[in-house]
Amino acid sequence: MQTPQCSRRTLVTAGAAAALSVVRPAFALAPTAPVSVARCPAYGPGVLPQLETMFDQLGGLGRLVKGKTVAIKLNLTGRADSRIHHIPAGRAQWVHPDVIAATLQLLDRAGAHRVRLLESPWSSAEPLQEFMSWADWDPRMFISAAKRVEFENTNFLGPARHYSRFQVPGGGYMFDGYDMNRAYEDCDVFVSLAKLKESPAAGVTLSIKNLFGCLPATIYGDGAGEKEPSKWPRGGRGIMHSGSRNPSGWKEKQPSSPREPGYRIPRIIVDVARARPIHLAIIDGIETITRGPTPRRDTKHLKPGLLIAGTNCVTTDAVCTALMGYDPMTDRGTPPFETRDNTMRLAEEAGLGTRDLRRIEVLGASIASSVFDFRKADPR
Template sequence: MKQCPFSHSGKRDSVTRREFLHGAAMTAAGLAVAGCAPNAPESSSAQGSSSPAEKGKPVVAIAKADSYDPKLVKKQVQKMLDGIGGVSDVLAHGNRVAIKVNLTGGTNTKPFPGTSEVETYLTHPTVVQALIELLRDAGAKDIFIVEAAYQKESWPAYGYTDVAKATGATIVDLSYADPYKDFTKVPPGTDPMVYESFVFNPILTEIDAFVSVSKMKCHNVAGVTHTMKNLFGNVPCRYYTLSPQDDWSWRSEFHGKASETGERVPKIIVDLNRARPVNLALIDGIMTAEAGEGPWISAFTPVQPGVMFAGKDPVATDAIATVAMGF
């Protein structure tokens, strides 16, 4: 596994605009997508690309933003949605939408000094609020903000209770079966890599569209963590632990034994994305951190790339963000 290109131990601390746009165009044109996302629209041009997308190829939009100013963020998210051909096809099957955010670590984790959690390693609520407002304008009626949070306190602590109130969205904590009587089991389709099925809150099976909004980060095991890795939070921790002491803290069963973690985690990411495919992917890289997924990683240091990504294919969207990080 490569070191994060902008980590302290890496040989490189940046990627030039020329390299970024060239790499993004080449990756989007050549990427083979296998079973983790619906087909990309045929008539869109990628934001930042000088040529229209080839027919049938995934389209990923890129936008700059130097802060989390709400007006700026909404303007740039709108540009990205326009750049991928709008969201009418995302909402084509209905207007019930779930937005998966990343609230890893829980409220017991102390942020890096001088920064907030949502600036450095959690999905920023300003990005999610902008997206909700734009999806409403596009016809979405019932919008749910979802995550298997470590603690219920995470929702108000990280600004999502306020977002829900401001937008009329409903928070559904995937750590619980509520508002249903019980969880359901969902298979990842044929030929699973690790799991025959996953324990899901039924909301994930009843929505018409699923959106993954992640922070752009390196990851100590997976290399990077974007919209596909974000789906680790689709399942309640307590059903995926190796020890009772792990309840409500982390999915130790997903990681398995230390000797198998490096191969096991990527396979489970694939299974999770097959069980609940992502219809729209958005990556927040306005502010983040280098060298790891959270402040529990010793080299974790805040950085400000000032960029966002969006696409209807999470494989392509994550790949473009990975190119931007210098991989």
């Protein structure tokens, strides 16, 4: 595991720049890192020891987080009152609270100074704890899991005076930078805790796609101000899907590029992952849904029974994609990328990491023995 030892700001920019310089121009040299896969049939007390084993396989959490401020971007997509059948969000489209609590406990044991849970709840500036309560979660389960746990709704400015500006090293695909809540800068270690899901815009919703939710709706949302951020978040991020207009403070690099989500979203999320690098990716694949990211017509509830973790977001997402029964090397036209570009290919070309399974060491359970084929479970 890499150990961040420089300042936060330097880490954010230098980490991505270093990654970029390693790979350009030949993406075949994109960095690799091992990915841990574990079978975990159900939520509950079994999650913690399983995650502990996985983090140990990756070299231990201590080297990454001891004495550090850790920010975890959760994956709580959409409204809390959306269920597939009667199944609560945590067992469907959201990361499950047991996975969050176990991660907090393990970070605490590993000596993290403080842990901040971050998410941009749907169209709301309410405290994140309140949003969690809406899903019937009791935030005290997280507060008691570690010594210093904080919550922040990152869908608006929050307590800061201004947004933090994250430049994409070397320039991004869609924008050269993104403005986000300061909590994404005020951390030493950044964790993307995502769900094993499909996505209509990006094919798969994993650790990279999870970062789409870092973008505050006050700037990137349908109700955002055109010249300056709005005070309150309103609606989804439709303008980013459609490209109907620029967010305040930024101009799109290629205004003549396709106005389709399948082109735009994969590029935007790769930009964000370069601007705000992920140090640890954790994927909850114990239970999930098809046709994500939120329940829709014909969505099915699945129980893949998997947990996945890695220190490189691209290698981790590539292994997850394979575990879902897809080939991470395929691209537009082939499932799950029928009408969209492959985020991992774009990330690989940008130097974030390799998607080539031959170059990725898989620890714990093998891909072959753990595949849960989404299309077999939900033929289309």
